[in-house]
Amino acid sequence: MEYGGGGDDARDGTRWIVLVVRVPAEPSRHRVAVWRELRKTGALSLGQGVWAVPDVPLFADGIGRVLELTERAGGEAVSLAATGRGSQDGRRLRAMFTAARSADWAEFMADCGKFETELAKEIRIAKFTLAELEEEEQSLERLRRWHRDLTARDVFGAPEAAEAGERLKVCVAACEDYAERVFTALHQVPEQRMPEEGRREPGEESGR
C-alpha cells in the first residue's frame, strides 16, 4: 500500500492484467460501451485500445464484462499477464495507475463541494421539507458509494485519499445538520410559530 515505494525492493512484485481491445469502428455504440465499461472498472489507459489493471480480484468482474462486451461487438481482445521487468518499471506503472486515481479523487472532491454548496443554499432560502431532505440524502448516498468504489480501486493509495475521506465526513455532518433543521422546522408547534411568522413574514395572505 506504499505509494511510489522506495527503491529498496529490488523487484516489484505487482502483477498486472494488460488488455488489448479491438472493436470494429461501426456501429460506434459498441466501442463506446466497451470504453465505458473500462472506465467504470477503473482501468488505466496505456494507449488507444490498451488498458491495464492490477491483477487483483477486485477487477475480475469488470474485466470479464469488458471481454464479453468486446466479443458481443464482434471485436477481439488479448488479455496478458504482465509484471514490470525492473523495479523502476513497476514503480512507474503504479504511479501512472495512481495518477488516474488522483484524478478520480479530484472529481469526487469537486462533487463534495457541489453538495455542500447545495445544502448551504437550501439553508439560506430556508427550504426545510422532507422531499428536499430525501433528495439530499440520496446525493449523500451516491457520494458514499462513489467513495467506497474509489477506495476499492485505489490499490496503491493515492495521496488525495485522506483528504477525500475528510471531505466526505464534512458532507455527512452538513447533511445531518440540514436534517436537524428540517426536523426543527417541521416540529415547530403552531403556538410558537405564529407570532414570529406574523412579524417576519407579514405578506403571504395579504399579498394576494
Place this chain on the structure above:
Amino acid sequence: MEYGGGGDDARDGTRWIVLVVRVPAEPSRHRVAVWRELRKTGALSLGQGVWAVPDVPLFADGIGRVLELTERAGGEAVSLAATGRGSQDGRRLRAMFTAARSADWAEFMADCGKFETELAKEIRIAKFTLAELEEEEQSLERLRRWHRDLTARDVFGAPEAAEAGERLKVCVAACEDYAERVFTALHQVPEQRMPEEGRREPGEESGR
C-alpha cells in the same frame, strides 16, 4: 515455429515484452526517432505508444536503443514482461505480430518486383556497363540484408516467408544473368564486334 498453432497446447508459453513509451510531443524529432527505432526493430504496435515484441534475444538491442532514445528525449518508458492469460490470448497476439511480418514480406516482394523490372529495362536498352552492374549488385545486396532481417524477426513464420525466399532467388538469378551479359559485352573482342556492330548499329560515329 507453428503459425496460429492448434488449440491443443492448453497454455501458450510465448513470453513478450510490452513497452509503454511516453515521449514529450515537442520537439517532434525525438518522438519520430523513437518511433523509427521501434519500427526498425520490428515491434508490433498495440496502440498509440504501446508496443510488443517476443521476448527473444533478437530484439534486445533494438529495445535497448528505444529505451535509451526515450530517456534522452526526456520521455518515460515502462517495460513489462507479459504472457497470454489463456492459450487464445497467446495465439491472437502471435497472429497480430505475424500479420505485421506479412506486411513486411509484401513490401519486400514489391521491391523484388521493382528490382526485376529494373534489370529487364537495362537488358532491353542494352546498358551493359560495370557501373550499372555495381549499382544492381548493391540493390541485390540490400534485398539480401532485408530478407535476412525479416527472416530473423519473423519469429512465428508468416505464410508469405516461403514465397519471399523464392522471389529473392529469382532476383539473384536475374542479377547473375545480367552480370553475364555485362561481361559478354565487355569481353567482345573488336574483331568479332565490328561487323556485327556495323550492321546493327550503324549510326554512332556517322550520326554526329
